[in-house]
């Protein structure tokens with residue numbers, strides 16, 4: 029029999045103390061962190077209950093507030109055509125497809141959604157999954173393995189990191205948007221691994237800046253690497269018609285091996301997609317664990333995303349309104365001397381305050397004055413770069429944007 033690994037034997041000595049979750053040291057540390065929010069004098073900003081759909085405003089505790097906390101970028105959640113499509117879907121198909129799509133879970137709505145998304149994105153085919161986060165995890169876990177390397181942007185979303193962990197591939201971050209650094213890593217490592225996957229986002233969700241897609245395409249071709257672009261925040265928001273960073277940069281869609289995106293933001297639903305060549309998507313459809321061994325999208329979610337995709341394709345003026353509002357917010361914030369970092373060209377505008385207690389207090393004051401913007405701390409962003417994050421939508425009114433930025437500037441100056 030193979031020798032018992034040394035670690036396992038040593039582990040026997042400390043196993044007894046770790047058998048109760050409540051007593052994990054990390055649970056204790058977390059409880060302390062939670063307590064510190066109370067010590068700051070600010071109300072706990074987490075899990076606030078919103079009493080209705082959120083577009084430009086929201087209702088909390090019976091109070092109407094101006095909202096910059098939700099990524100309902102185009103106002104499609106709550107749009108009458110989307111609601112109507114969902115009602116019809118539930119009447120016809122019920123609330124669950126009650127099986128994997130491969131078996132008895134296939135419905136016409138989901139087939140139409142995937143066709144509509146593929147056409148909108150300008151690729152052969154597309155596959156949808158029930159969670160955006162799980163889409164990255166299972167896709168990266170499936171594409172690469174222990175013989176491979178993933179090079180990802182240092183600010184890549186947690187789902188990309190979890191996918192890397194699942195895959196067993198080596199993983200190295202490159203400094204945010206630093207193409208010189210990425211090239212250096214490709215040059216050093218390309219021949220040492222079977223496959224190298226570059227994983228990036230179209231628009232970065234904490235900083236609100238864009239990927240340099242043309243440079244990435246050039247590098248991936250030069251070094252024979254694979255490229256996955258997560259368009260969670262760029263689909264519906266970036267490019268003349270909201271078709272994402274491929275449209276923005278005029279990059280041939282086939283230059284990216286896998287386009288990933290979520291249905292939960294501009295598309296007013298819940299779930300993720302993977303889009304690419306017919307052959308790639310066919311393979312994923314029959315083999316991707318998070319798809320094959322998971323239920324299909326609910327009829328309501330498929331109907332909502334389909335209606336939103338159709339609206340998006342038919343109403344590019346909404347994308348223009350979003351771009352106008354985002355540009356206005358960023359201009360006003362910059363003019364007020366707020367630290368918006370590298371934000372630009374996306375509807376995400378951070379106000380970087382650095383210290384987490386100060387960030388919490390400013391968020392609390394904004395809330396008291398009728399503006400919702402979520403405070404973001406480590407580990408979602410680097411230590412010392414705590415911020416308030418504003419999601420701008422097509423539904424905001426110019427004077428509300430002006431009012432929000434003025435209140436923000438006053439509260440930042442006062443603290």
Ligand code: PMP
Nearest residue numbers: 159160161185187233260290292
């Ligand atoms: N990728 C990125 C870049 C994201 O920002 C998010 C969520 N905010 C996800 C993936 C996960 O998507 P979902 O919330 O739809 O599961």
